[in-house]
Amino acid sequence: MKLKKNLMKKIVLGASLLMAGLLVLTGCGQSSSSSSSNNPSSVAAIKKRGTIKIAVFGDLPPYGWVNSQGKRVGYDVRLARQVAKDLGVKVKFVQVNANNRVDTLNANKADLVLANFTETPERKQVVDWAKPYMKVSVGVVSPKNKAITKVSQLNGKKVIVTKGTTAENYFTSKQKGVDLLKFDSKTQQFNAIKNGRGAALADDNSYLYAWVKKNPKYTVGIKHLGPNQFIAPAVKKGNKSLLNWTNKEINKLSKKGFFEKDYNQELKPYFGKEVKPTDIIINSK
Amino acid sequence: MEHSGISVLFQGRNFVRLLGGLWTSVWIAALALLFGLLLGALIGLARTSKNKLVRAIFRIYLEFFRIVPTVVLLFLFYYILPRQFGLNWPGSVMATIAFALWVSAEFSDIVRGALISVPKVQQESGLALGLSKWQLFIYVLLPQAFQLELPATINLATRVIKTTSLLMMISVMDLINVGQQIIEANNQSHPTAVFWIYGLIFLLYFIVDYPLSLWSKKVARRKQD
Incomplete structure (x- = not known):
């Protein structure tokens, strides 16, 4: 029994040492750069x-x-x-x-x-x-044949946005008369406007410029909406x-x-x- | 829209880059397994200890790593610990450490289970033959426990390899991260590329993981015979 106890001690010691080693490794930078002056x-x-x-x-x-x-x-x-x-x-x-x-x-x-x-x-x-x-602001893209050039045209209509973007923010707080249709990703939102699920789509204007270049049936009718945002x-x-x-x-x-x-x-x-x-x-x- | 997405796979160095991403995933998983299994074996042994305190400490260790999601572990090791300790190692190193600790916790439970299930009569026969404790452990317990724990260990290895897909969270250029780069770079010109890239990623993970899975099945079957 005594022998077994010794063996156990060695094993516990070994395991503890290994763990301590890993902890020390993760903590060893502490002294070198913890102060803010450094x-x-x-x-x-x-x-x-x-x-x-x-x-x-x-x-x-x-x-x-x-x-x-x-x-x-x-x-x-x-x-x-x-x-x-x-x-x-x-x-x-x-x-x-x-x-x-x-x-x-x-x-x-x-x-x-x-x-x-x-x-x-x-x-x-x-x-x-x-x-x-760089500066960006919210822009609004719409089909060329039903182009939207003023925010007032959007009242009571569906506007497609991506969750968490400045566009969503802007419409939620400043344009309460607009119905928002929210998506999780850029791919989804662009598919939605192609399928005609909203009258327009709002996002950072720079993305929209790039997108309409590949999709010539659409236009960025409103280039700047709300304040400029700076990058x-x-x-x-x-x-x-x-x-x-x-x-x-x-x-x-x-x-x-x-x-x-x-x-x-x-x-x-x-x-x-x-x-x-x-x-x-x-x-x- | 007429471009086929599959051409993206072979454009420029894309295919080589994906393989490079796979290599990153594999070596991190391999190192984590190496260190994790060594440490886990020791902890597993310690958990068969008679000392209640020792058992409790390592039990808490196991539960901590089992309960905390791997994503949280990676964030903890990459963003929070460095901020506290001013340590600045690359993401791949921190990921290896985090994964190794996780593997050691999981493996310790496998080892403990295997050691306990070696029939008592084997130990007693060994002692009766005059083996010392170390000899008993090395020649009797270890080989039998190894057989018992092998399938579960291989299973753990496949899980670790799969979990490397979380590495993109901490800026490591793993397979998924490289795939994402390629998908987004071609999103406008080849919208269907996403299926091909993820298809290939699926295939690459499968090629790495399936042989392990087969091996584990074979071992399990052999044990039953």
Whole structure:
């Protein structure tokens, strides 16, 4: 019995050690960067590291996506590469989806988010925004033969939206006379309008420009509805160093005409001639 | 609309990229299983201990990993722990650790069950032959328990491989994530590509998992004979 007890002790000890080891491994970074003064995403830290980690989308053409060669491309991605180049460091992309952009910054998984990230009051509480580089607003698409050009035409009619979008928000709070037909995904909402289930469809105008280009029977009758929304780079709350640098960088790139070039190369093929660069990009002085 | 979605599979490097995604899924699952099974075997042994406290601690460990959904575990390891501890490892490493702990919890229960079900007479015969405790464990208990637990272990392995599909939640470029990239990149020009991509993903998971499933069935049958 004594022998058995010893064996048990050894086993328990072994298991505990292994678990403790794993816990230590998960906790070992604690001492290195827990204090806030030691900002792991400051400009100096990024330069020392030699790489900047930038969060981008991997599945949202034409902003951030991956082409058939496996290369990351898009409007945001081109900006990301330029930012890294001007910092004099390599770029490392962290792919995010809409829901984990804030967590990615807060957990120091990325230094900067360039993922079609729209400024909202709620998000302002949890991240810091640099100067915007794009603007979007709600647009309304409708069949060309029954084009809707004014919001008043929509009273009492069915409008198709995707849940959780700014378009849904806008119509729920500002246009109460409109019947909303809500869907879960972009694919579903576009199928719904094709099947004639609503008089019009509302979404970010930039998506709609891209969509009508492939579906010429439809038109973006209302291009801007409600206030403009701004898309800007975001850094972790309190990261002054990178925030200031990014603001200067946006100014510099605006002056150089970078965003216009970026627009022409990445967005124009998707949006077509109906849209002018000035509908989308911001040239801050 | 006349383009067939299947052409998307072979455009550029798409097919190679999907295989690359599969490789990521497989190596994370394999490493997690390796570490998880080792740790799980030890915990399983500890759970046959006479000490109530030891049994209780590892019981709680098992229940924790069994009850908490894997998605939550991955979020905990990728977003929350790093924020608390300032640790910054790539998603693939954190995923391997999270999966390994989960596997060890599940496997500990399998091991415990197998050890308990080795007939008592076997132990007593071993002792009567003059084997030491370690010898008894290595030559008598372990081989028989191994036979008993093999089908359940293989089953666990197939589950781990399938669960790697959650890795896209934490920015790991697994098979599903690469598939999603390809689908969205071609959504406008090839709306039907989604069926082909998911079809291929289904096939790839099947190719990896089905042999394991067959093996487990064979082992189970052999045991009955």
